[in-house]
Amino acid sequence: MKILKSIILALLIMSVGCDVDYFEDPNEPSTPPSSGVFNKAVQExxxxxxDVWFSGRFTLATMQMWQQSNYGDEDRYGYRESMRETWEDLYWNLENLRLVIELNEDEATAVQMSAYGTNEGQIATARIMMAWAFNLMADTWGDIPYWSYGDRDNAQFQALKLTSEEEILQPAYATQAAIYADIMSELAAAAAQITAAGEGFSEGDVIYGGDAAKWAKFANSLRLRIAVKLGNATEAADAIADGVFTSNADNAMFTFEGSDKNASPMYRSWNVDARSDFAISHQMVALLKGDNIQDTLGADITTNPFAGVADPRLMEYAEPNADGEYVGMPIAMTSAEATTITWESLPNRDNIIDKPDYASVLMEYAEVCFLESEVNGWSQTEYEDGITASMEKWGVAASDINSYIGTVPAADMENVLTQKYIALYMDGHTAWAEYRRTGYPATLLKPDVAGFPDGRPYAVFEPTSATYKYFIFIPIPAEITNELPTRMEYPDFESTLNTNNYLDAVGRLSDGNSLTSKLIWDTN
Structure with a gap:
């Protein structure tokens, strides 16, 4: 009965935006192929x-990689409820990943599922993707309902039981400490499991095509990310020893299809929905040009560790404006003000917004290099390897890479972490976690700078008038005074649908269900 419930749920989910019909009889659902369930779960x-909401208006805007050119609220932390409701979407997809595991464990379906790859390999692959998703959720909200394959009987882990025999409709929120510890355990076990299986999915795996060795490297690399975040030196060393990414060929990327229907979210926004809501930020352009952001008197507001050094990634990240210049979008004071700016540079067309088959990165080799540099006391070799990996991924010429590396200052904490931020372009969520953990980069605008409670006026050169225009960064939420948000608020529906567990979780947060509560690893 349990697996029948799971199949019915999965078919309902997969029927949305999916051309495959898994119903032989409208009154009796057939068993879906695990490869199709997995593919759809990962795609979603x-x-x-x-997408343009969780990524474009939330993490990319918060980390000042992009800014909005039509609506400015999220740039100033006025997040809409739709951003928080990604919570619900993520749990639907996690339910499908759990179904992949059930289909490969249940005696009634396991043999049939083996047509799509080894049962153990499929289970391990689903575990790794679940770990990736749960880590993202814990990094966003803190305590959350959680489920573990390896510790499924843990009374604290009650998520993903909508279709189980227990049918827990109001799951407890597991603590961050328990979640992160179990995720690292899951990743180590899943890496060993898929290595022993020798194969993952034989079809339906867009990320690695069933390559067991690459999935194991992804698991170990993700474990390294979490271990460094938690300051767990032993776990970090073990992850490296077990085998992490060693080149860009190992990057965990989901490549979208070339058709409009299944193209990347950013392509669909610009080319299918005919919208143009984002531009590369003024702060990112200044960082890549080697400039500091200045106030009305010409004094530096931000500190660029690579001052005077032009980064060749600028032309790969951004599109020149109509005048052939790279000019970033400032944080506008209002949405109306944002629409008056017409000289901003868009994200790069060929690499991002006009590329239907864009490859979205879940984790990449450059990040691993910078993590290894940190583990090794800010080592120069891994620092240079990370810069090289990032530039090669974006298509920068070898001569330009060598010239840049020969010009930038040597590795130290600020330089490594600022280069890591640059390399994480388009992965605003990981960059946000890194900023909260470390306080870098120091090139982001904050609302309270040098005693200006409403934000220090900063200058942006307006090319159309050849004059400077001045902006003030005033956040919308009253609780934000001098920093970036440190978490996302829980969605409103949790307070009514799961009241007691929600209140327990809120009570464990340092500042309640607010944008200013800090997660357990946010100690800077």
């Missing part, structure tokens, strides 16, 4: 976290 996970 990437779409939900890399």
């Amino acid at each position: 996970l990437v779409q939900d976290t890399r």
